[in-house]
Amino acid sequence: DDGYRLWLKFDLITNIQQRNSYTQKCQFIYSDNQEAITKTAQKELQAGLSGLLGKKILILTNLAGKKGGIILQVIQNEQTNQLAEDGFSIREENQNIVIRSRTASGVLYGSFAFLRQLQSGSSIAQINITDSPKIKYRMLNHWDNPLGTIERGYAGSSLWKWYELPEVIDQRYIDYARANASIGINAVVLNNVNASARFLTKEYIVKVKALADVFRPYGIKVFLSLNFAAPKLLGGAKNSDPMAPEVRNWWKNVTKEIYAAIPDFGGYLVKANSEGEPGPQDFGRTHADGANMLAQAVAPYKGIVIWRAFVYAADPKGDRFKEAYKDFKPLDGTFASNVLVQVKNGPIDFQSREPFHPLFGAMPKTPLAMEFQLTQEYLGFSTNLVYEAPLFKECLDSDTYSNGKGSTVAKIVDGSVDNHSLTAIAGVANTGSDRNWTGHLMSQANWYAFGRLAWNHSLSSEQIASEWIKMSLTQEPKAVATIQDLMMKSREIYVDFTTPLGLHHVMGQNIHFGPEPWLERSARPDWTAIYYHRADSVGLGFDRTSKGSNALGLYAKEVQTQWGNPDTCPLPYLLWFHHVSWNQKLSSGKTLWNEFSSRYYEGVQSVEWMQKQWNYVQSSIDPQIFADVTGRLAAQHREALNWRDACVLYFQQYSKQAIPAPYQAPSRTLDEMKEIVRIYQLK
Numbered sequence: 001d002d003g004y005r006l007w008l009k010f011d012l013i014t015n016i017q018q019r020n021s022y023t024q025k026c027q028f029i030y031s032d033n034q035e036a037i038t039k040t041a042q043k044e045l046q047a048g049l050s051g052l053l054g055k056k057i058l059i060l061t062n063l064a065g066k067k068g069g070i071i072l073q074v075i076q077n078e079q080t081n082q083l084a085e086d087g088f089s090i091r092e093e094n095q096n097i098v099i100r101s102r103t104a105s106g107v108l109y110g111s112f113a114f115l116r117q118l119q120s121g122s123s124i125a126q127i128n129i130t131d132s133p134k135i136k137y138r139m140l141n142h143w144d145n146p147l148g149t150i151e152r153g154y155a156g157s158s159l160w161k162w163y164e165l166p167e168v169i170d171q172r173y174i175d176y177a178r179a180n181a182s183i184g185i186n187a188v189v190l191n192n193v194n195a196s197a198r199f200l201t202k203e204y205i206v207k208v209k210a211l212a213d214v215f216r217p218y219g220i221k222v223f224l225s226l227n228f229a230a231p232k233l234l235g236g237a238k239n240s241d242p243m244a245p246e247v248r249n250w251w252k253n254v255t256k257e258i259y260a261a262i263p264d265f266g267g268y269l270v271k272a273n274s275e276g277e278p279g280p281q282d283f284g285r286t287h288a289d290g291a292n293m294l295a296q297a298v299a300p301y302k303g304i305v306i307w308r309a310f311v312y313a314a315d316p317k318g319d320r321f322k323e324a325y326k327d328f329k330p331l332d333g334t335f336a337s338n339v340l341v342q343v344k345n346g347p348i349d350f351q352s353r354e355p356f357h358p359l360f361g362a363m364p365k366t367p368l369a370m371e372f373q374l375t376q377e378y379l380g381f382s383t384n385l386v387y388e389a390p391l392f393k394e395c396l397d398s399d400t401y402s403n404g405k406g407s408t409v410a411k412i413v414d415g416s417v418d419n420h421s422l423t424a425i426a427g428v429a430n431t432g433s434d435r436n437w438t439g440h441l442m443s444q445a446n447w448y449a450f451g452r453l454a455w456n457h458s459l460s461s462e463q464i465a466s467e468w469i470k471m472s473l474t475q476e477p478k479a480v481a482t483i484q485d486l487m488m489k490s491r492e493i494y495v496d497f498t499t500p501l502g503l504h505h506v507m508g509q510n511i512h513f514g515p516e517p518w519l520e521r522s523a524r525p526d527w528t529a530i531y532y533h534r535a536d537s538v539g540l541g542f543d544r545t546s547k548g549s550n551a552l553g554l555y556a557k558e559v560q561t562q563w564g565n566p567d568t569c570p571l572p573y574l575l576w577f578h579h580v581s582w583n584q585k586l587s588s589g590k591t592l593w594n595e596f597s598s599r600y601y602e603g604v605q606s607v608e609w610m611q612k613q614w615n616y617v618q619s620s621i622d623p624q625i626f627a628d629v630t631g632r633l634a635a636q637h638r639e640a641l642n643w644r645d646a647c648v649l650y651f652q653q654y655s656k657q658a659i660p661a662p663y664q665a666p667s668r669t670l671d672e673m674k675e676i677v678r679i680y681q682l683k
């Protein structure tokens with residue numbers, strides 16, 4: 001069905017003139033390279049072209065001077081040496097279209113890029129495209145658990161059926177690999193960073209190998225998240241101290257076993273000393289000690305270690321914003337050369353809007369990987385339409401000024417500012433066993449956008465949306481424009497009805513899709529809402545200037561200037577950095593209270609606007625998809641009303657001011673809202 005096929009639909013092109021013009025140039029496929037990945041490229045081209053053109057396109061075994069077809073060429077020459085590894089060119093030469101790269105993977109990406117031209121109706125006359133990935137490892141991180149659940153997964157259960165593997169190979173594994181390859185994703189971490197040690201057992205290594213064998217012909221490397229206490233849990237070691245020879249040996253041996261089964265295994269992803277996970281600090285060692293021990297174990301096989309910087313200690317008087325910086329910045333320059341430190345886009349935790357993480361630009365001697373979250377933990381799960389490309393771009397385009405103007409986060413991550421060739425970007429996957437993969441059909445666009453931006457972070461959100469819509473939903477120009485507009489506004493709309501003006505972390509303790517701004521008690525002080533919003537009779541927001549926590553001081557001077565003055569700080573970041581009084585006039589001309597409370601109402605109205613816009617495109621959309629998205633928008637509207645009523649009523653207790661005209665006070669009371677949230681969270 002339509003949802004399952006993602007953006008790889010390849011239905012017959014109905015415009016006959018256009019189809020004929022393509023057919024003329026796509027009469028056959030030929031390759032003189034027979035690597036497995038090149039064969040995949042041939043097969044994908046054949047399937048795609050045959051669907052689009054409505055006739056079987058043959059794969060030739062002998063070119064014999066034929067013209068009018070597609071030639072795949074893996075070759076090292078002056079031209080391909082100009083491209084990054086896996087870069088490609090697509091050119092018309094001697095009346096054939098040549099897709100050329102230094103690597104078979106490059107030819108595969110070129111083939112999908114070529115298909116994309118046809119799928120979106122672009123001209124291929126005198127085609128001349130060169131394209132190279134800006135980042136080396138373009139990864140999905142699955143937070144999948146061995147028993148099939150997914151941490152923060154909202155699209156069904158895990159794709160990996162561990163109990164059936166290695167004997168049973170589900171067709172879905174192959175379809176998943178195709179989808180990734182089509183957007184340039186070349187690495188996959190199979191399991192949750194809150195990791196079970198069982199993935200390092202013999203029993204599981206053969207299962208992982210089975211998946212690696214499926215993914216290899218699509219150019220995808222497999223990684224595992226590891227449990228740092230595994231030597232003790234599995235190996236019977238006394239403890240897991242990374243300086244203990246017994247422990248180091250254990251890792252060496254298990255790594256050897258993995259590489260014996262999977263020679264191109266990518267390496268390890270590690271969450272250590274974070275949220276209760278074990279780590280080197282348990283033994284008085286540093287993150288670098290832990291990472292370097294593992295780096296040494298994988299180095300003989302050219303593996304890498306990706307060490308997460310998502311750490312924060314329980315200090316009720318401190319500022320969680322600063323924790324990772326405090327732990328990691330001093331370690332810059334002490335990591336082995338095959339270690340990357342993976343940093344979330346923002347300093348807290350995947351909120352609907354965060355300033356960029358202050359570690360970007362602060363560790364020039366260490367390659368930093370970006371971690372985005374595709375799964376919508378704080379973006380309305382799978383009932384809310386939130387197109388994430390603008391969120392990703394906002395972070396990637398932020399200037400750290402670490403090495404002068406233009407040292408954007410993107411250029412830190414792609415290695416160009418500090419001259420790193422080991423580079424990576426990760427997206428926490430939003431896939432699951434649902435028929436349409438992502439729960440909300442429109443969330444497929446987030447998977448797609450992540451892949452496209454991982455390849456080329458300078459693409460615009462608009463362009464990516466338009467590509468995706470044309471391949472996934474419709475090519476009817478008015479519908480494309482309407483849906484694109486709706487997607488482009490969707491993230492800001494979500495921010496408005498949940499956490500406007502830089503408010504953050506006021507979601508339910510358990511229901512991250514709903515509000516709980518009144519939350520005062522939690523297992524950890526820095527998990528409560530009141531820790532973050534700091535509402536009082538004077539105003540609202542977390543003072544992170546030098547008069548407050550001074551988290552702002554972690555950024556370059558230029559950034560401090562941008563955000564440090566409450567009168568000039570852009571409104572989207574205001575409450576991230578300032579405690580602003582309720583009556584303060586903002587740059588919008590309204591007082592804080594009026595602007596803040598109005599945003600909730602405008603946000604709800606905007607959801608109604610999205611519903612209307614979606615209705616306009618009905619005739620251009622597959623009926624099942626149309627109905628499903630219609631239903632989800634209605635659910636989103638219900639949730640938006642909950643956010644609005646809960647938040648304006650709660651914060652009104654502090655502002656003690658009326659809801660500004662023309663808006664009307666909610667018809668529900670604060671106690672009623674608390675009861676709704678309480679019941680949601682009952683076990």
Ligand SMILES: CO[C@H]1[C@H](O)[C@@H](O)[C@H](O)O[C@@H]1C(=O)O
Binds near residue numbers: 143193194275350
């Ligand atoms: C995997 O655990 C997650 C946790 O579920 C999630 O609420 C938070 O976003 O971050 C953690 C992390 O990124 O480690």
